[in-house]
Amino acid sequence: MNEPAPPRYDAPLTRRDALLAGAGLVAAGLTASRAAAQRAPIPFGSAAQIETFREDPLYRDALKRYCDVIVPMNDLKWEALRHDRSRFDFSGADELVAFAQGNGQALRGHALLWGEALPPWAKAMTSRAEAERELIRHIEVVVDRYKGRIATWDVVNEVIKFEPTPGEPMRDTIWQRLLGPEHVEIAFRTAARVDPKARLVLNDFNFEEPNAGVVARRQIALDLVRRLKDKGIPIHGIGMQAHLYAENPIDTHGLQLFVEALGKLEVDVEVTELDVIDWKLPADAATRDRAAASLVSTYLNAVTTARPPRAIVTWGLSDRYSWIHETFPRRDTAKARPLPLDADYKPKLMMNVLNRYRRSAG
Ligand code: XIL
Numbered sequence: 001m002n003e004p005a006p007p008r009y010d011a012p013l014t015r016r017d018a019l020l021a022g023a024g025l026v027a028a029g030l031t032a033s034r035a036a037a038q039r040a041p042i043p044f045g046s047a048a049q050i051e052t053f054r055e056d057p058l059y060r061d062a063l064k065r066y067c068d069v070i071v072p073m074n075d076l077k078w079e080a081l082r083h084d085r086s087r088f089d090f091s092g093a094d095e096l097v098a099f100a101q102g103n104g105q106a107l108r109g110h111a112l113l114w115g116e117a118l119p120p121w122a123k124a125m126t127s128r129a130e131a132e133r134e135l136i137r138h139i140e141v142v143v144d145r146y147k148g149r150i151a152t153w154d155v156v157n158e159v160i161k162f163e164p165t166p167g168e169p170m171r172d173t174i175w176q177r178l179l180g181p182e183h184v185e186i187a188f189r190t191a192a193r194v195d196p197k198a199r200l201v202l203n204d205f206n207f208e209e210p211n212a213g214v215v216a217r218r219q220i221a222l223d224l225v226r227r228l229k230d231k232g233i234p235i236h237g238i239g240m241q242a243h244l245y246a247e248n249p250i251d252t253h254g255l256q257l258f259v260e261a262l263g264k265l266e267v268d269v270e271v272t273e274l275d276v277i278d279w280k281l282p283a284d285a286a287t288r289d290r291a292a293a294s295l296v297s298t299y300l301n302a303v304t305t306a307r308p309p310r311a312i313v314t315w316g317l318s319d320r321y322s323w324i325h326e327t328f329p330r331r332d333t334a335k336a337r338p339l340p341l342d343a344d345y346k347p348k349l350m351m352n353v354l355n356r357y358r359r360s361a362g
Helices: 034-038 050-055 057-066 091-102 128-145 174-179 182-194 212-230 252-264 285-306 323-327 349-358
Strands: 044-048 069-072 106-114 152-157 160-165 168-170 199-204 237-240 243-245 268-277 312-314
Touching: 044 050, 044 057, 044 106, 044 349, 050 057, 050 091, 069 091, 091 106, 106 128, 106 182, 106 199, 128 174, 128 182, 152 182, 160 212, 168 212, 174 182, 182 199, 182 212, 199 212, 199 268, 212 252, 243 285, 252 268, 252 285, 268 285, 268 323, 285 349, 312 349
Parallel strands: 044 069, 044 312, 069 106, 106 152, 152 199, 199 237, 237 268, 243 268, 268 312
Antiparallel strands: 160 168
């Protein structure tokens, strides 16, 4: 395939628009609104799994064909990079970064700080000094290695408490226990120092459901942004994971107010881990695909009308491989259908919805 000039992550899409030209907008309920069709295209991407990437040429083809942005799914996590305390292992991440660069695709780095996917030695840290030293060193080494290649970093991942209680906004992790809420500032300050040109993002889940916990989570995100800004520490985006539960409604109004409030703080959003958890839906594949497409449509329409996200990234590309199979197994043991391509790499209705945002106007 003849590759056009590399797209810039922060610029409108200029390619791939024709690739799915035949797909059309299938279901009447999913017809693109005039407004959506007139908006500037949004870079689209996917998280890529190294094991699958190495084994399956069709998977590599799909990543190349559909994506403007690639996110190493697990290979930039501490567990992968820091299995040994003394030595960084960049083998998986390097492979995916080289692939993306070779295809002119942008990269998101996921994630510099997370309470999960830590090697045993990191979970066993005991003092503030040790945690601070390791965190700073980690961010220095990793961000420096990919400087100029990874344009955007999830600097912190899932730091907001799942169901926050008053006065307890932060998730209980080794970082929170040893460093307190300051772990967020340390991470952002260090990333900005090492790569002043990088886009720095706070990534978290569930900003979209209609319940009091989510209202609190959104407020905490806004407070964190304000606190960083007040201290002169750069933060450029909020990553909204968007692992959408098919059985739960979306609070479109609350979501829009959140995105608008972030805009007032001069912070963009990006959709970072989109997929649909279909474990409670009926078994029929067509029914599930329609429901998933409709949910994604509702979600993206809400976000995009408030303020277009910097990117839309799905957590995988094909139903052949997804964390949803293991993490949210169906009672009837049918395979989950969380992603825009089916297990044979054929585009599903969800891809038609994504095409509204991927395609250039007209
Ligand atoms: C998941 C990966 O998809 C799995 O392969 C891995 O076993 C566990 O982590 N939120 C995140 C992602 O920020 O890093 C998680 O990815 C899914 C939930």
